[in-house]
Amino acid sequence: MEHYSKREFMRLSLMGFMGIVAGISPLCNYAVAANHPSKSLNWDAFLSRIREIAQMQYHKPWNNTSQLAAMIDVLKNCHFAEYDIIKNAINAYSDRTPHVFEHDLLYKEYEFQISLLHFEKGEEITPHDHPEMCGVMSVISGEIFVSNYTRTEDLDKTRMVNHNQKNMIIKSCLLKKESEQMLRSGNLSSLETRKGNIHALTAHSQSHIIDIFTPAYNLVNEQSSLWYHIDHNKLQDQDRETFVAEYVASIE
Ligand SMILES: [Fe+2]
Numbered sequence: 001m002e003h004y005s006k007r008e009f010m011r012l013s014l015m016g017f018m019g020i021v022a023g024i025s026p027l028c029n030y031a032v033a034a035n036h037p038s039k040s041l042n043w044d045a046f047l048s049r050i051r052e053i054a055q056m057q058y059h060k061p062w063n064n065t066s067q068l069a070a071m072i073d074v075l076k077n078c079h080f081a082e083y084d085i086i087k088n089a090i091n092a093y094s095d096r097t098p099h100v101f102e103h104d105l106l107y108k109e110y111e112f113q114i115s116l117l118h119f120e121k122g123e124e125i126t127p128h129d130h131p132e133m134c135g136v137m138s139v140i141s142g143e144i145f146v147s148n149y150t151r152t153e154d155l156d157k158t159r160m161v162n163h164n165q166k167n168m169i170i171k172s173c174l175l176k177k178e179s180e181q182m183l184r185s186g187n188l189s190s191l192e193t194r195k196g197n198i199h200a201l202t203a204h205s206q207s208h209i210i211d212i213f214t215p216a217y218n219l220v221n222e223q224s225s226l227w228y229h230i231d232h233n234k235l236q237d238q239d240r241e242t243f244v245a246e247y248v249a250s251i252e
Helices: 006-011 014-035 043-058 064-075 084-092 219-223
Strands: 102-109 112-119 124-128 134-141 143-163 166-184 188-191 198-203 207-214 228-235 242-251
Touching: 043 064, 043 112, 043 207, 064 134, 064 188, 064 207, 084 102, 084 112, 124 228, 134 143, 134 166, 143 188, 143 207, 143 242, 166 188, 166 228, 188 198
Parallel strands: none
Antiparallel strands: 102 112, 112 207, 124 198, 134 188, 134 207, 143 166, 143 198, 166 242, 228 242
């Protein structure tokens, strides 16, 4: 908004003044929506709140728990199904890649990104991690089963597998199950940079999910992400919570 000095302001015609009032009003509405988490947020106000909260990743130490709690507070006040950007994306969705989930990147800047994931019944994302990232997902519609694990220990066992004329170094670790839940419309799931950072998803019906990560995907966190094969028969404790898992550490 342009700056007006007191003198210039007094010289304005009535029409000019009305123009300023008309310009101020939407700004005020925007600020109200952005600063009162208890109100339903419009899309721009939502982005503004997430941007503000995403700055917490620069606080040292990064308090994942507080950041996620703040994000969850915001998400609880968002009616995602009513946002035009989301309605349009869901309307435009078709199952172009059978048996594989699809996604739309709704917004991305360095500190965070927001995606809309689409699953058909039975589609899944196998266990994988999100190195140095915090994430929250919110189910818009459908039913999706989500499990979260924490990598608790690296094991000495290493083996090599030749696949497509390449040697894959397979390493082992222990994963502790943190949670597993069936998520439905309005339900949330989150992961921290360590705790519960590995997750797996299986859709039990067609599902649409909002997914927010801080920071956004970049070359470093994308390339260091790992996929895990969990051996659910290899329990490492009495309470059936810790499992042996393998992952491809490198390909030569
Ligand atoms: Fe993920």
